Amino acid sequence: MTADRILSWTPKAVVFDCDGTLMDTERHWVEARRLVLREYGVTPDEEFSERAKGIHYTDCGRLLAETAGRPELADKMTDQLLESFRSLVAEDPVTSPGAAALVALVHEFAPLAVASNCPRDVVETCLDTAGLLLYFDHVVVPGEGMRPKPHPDVYLAAARATGTDPAACLAVEDSLVGVQSAVRAGMRVVGVGPRPDEESLALTDLWVDTLEDPRLLAWGESRPPIPEGRAAARVVPPRDAPAGGPTRPRGASPGAGGA
Structure with missing residues (x-):
């Protein structure tokens, strides 16, 4: 890793992944996959969990169907997966440690976007519930010819x-699929998570266990702010913005930056 490529650098924009990076939702995906497979008498193993992490939900639906020995039910199992996931997130939407503080810091010096493999409504609902959506200028998800991660499309968009x-x-990611997408787009990457695989470590410039890492927060605090003229066009939300705050990124339309 080349941490200095991050810690001595000020990016012109920062693009965050959502699931597992900003929001602690990977556990919800794990549980949703388990619930779907349980209906077909299958218990997911560690190999399945690794293959499923970070992939697009339609690909995950196909993987679920193959694992259950019912490939013809891929569409149905995709719908079951999303229904279970949405229910779990609604019951327990939680930001990842350090996410809110880092987003607020980075917002001071760079425009922000989200690039996710999840459906737009899931991403925006999660971030809005957490009080984070108003910090982001754009939410980008696959669709209309835009391929999901690990293709570079969402990061390029x-x-x-x-x-x-x-x-x-700068991209901030938690999965190999997402890291590959950002690297293929030509971005520098910060990886986050407690158990990185070797390939992810090799591809990222800096890996941290959580977004609360003191090096990352010190970096965010030390970056020069957006010039005054440019800042005038950006509404800076209060640091103590309530979870029920604005439901749309600043100046963005419902489809801003996405598919």
């Missing part, structure tokens, strides 16, 4: 949406 060269963007 996020860079375009912020008017930034991908090489000047």
Whole structure:
């Protein structure tokens, strides 16, 4: 890893993954997959869990169907997966440790976007519930010819949406699939999570156990703020914005930056 490529650098834009990065929802995906497979008499093993992490939900539906020996039910199992996941998130929406503080810091010096493999309504609902959605200028998800991670499409679209060269963007990711997507888009990458695999470690510039890592927070605090003229076009939300705050990123339409 080359941590100095991050800690001595000010990106022109920062693009966050949502699941497992900003929101502690990976456990909800794990449970949703388990619940769907249980209906077909299957218990997921560790190999299945690794294959499923970070992939697009339609690909996960196909994987569930193959694992259950019912490939013809891929569409049905995808719908079951999303229904279970939405229910679990609604019951327990939790931000990842350090996510709120880091987003508020980074918002001071760079435009922010989200690039996710999840449906747009899931991403926006999660972030809005957590009081984070108002910090983001764009939410980008696959669709309309935009391929999911690990393809680079969502990260390239996020860079375009912020008017930034991908090489000047920082991506923040928690899965190998997401790291591959960001690297293929040409971005520098911070990885986050307690148990990174070797390939993810090799591809990222800096890996932290959580977004509460003191190095990352000190980096965010030390970056120069957005110039005054540029800041005038951006509404800075209060640091203590309530969870029930604005439901749309600043100046963005419902489809801003996405598919």
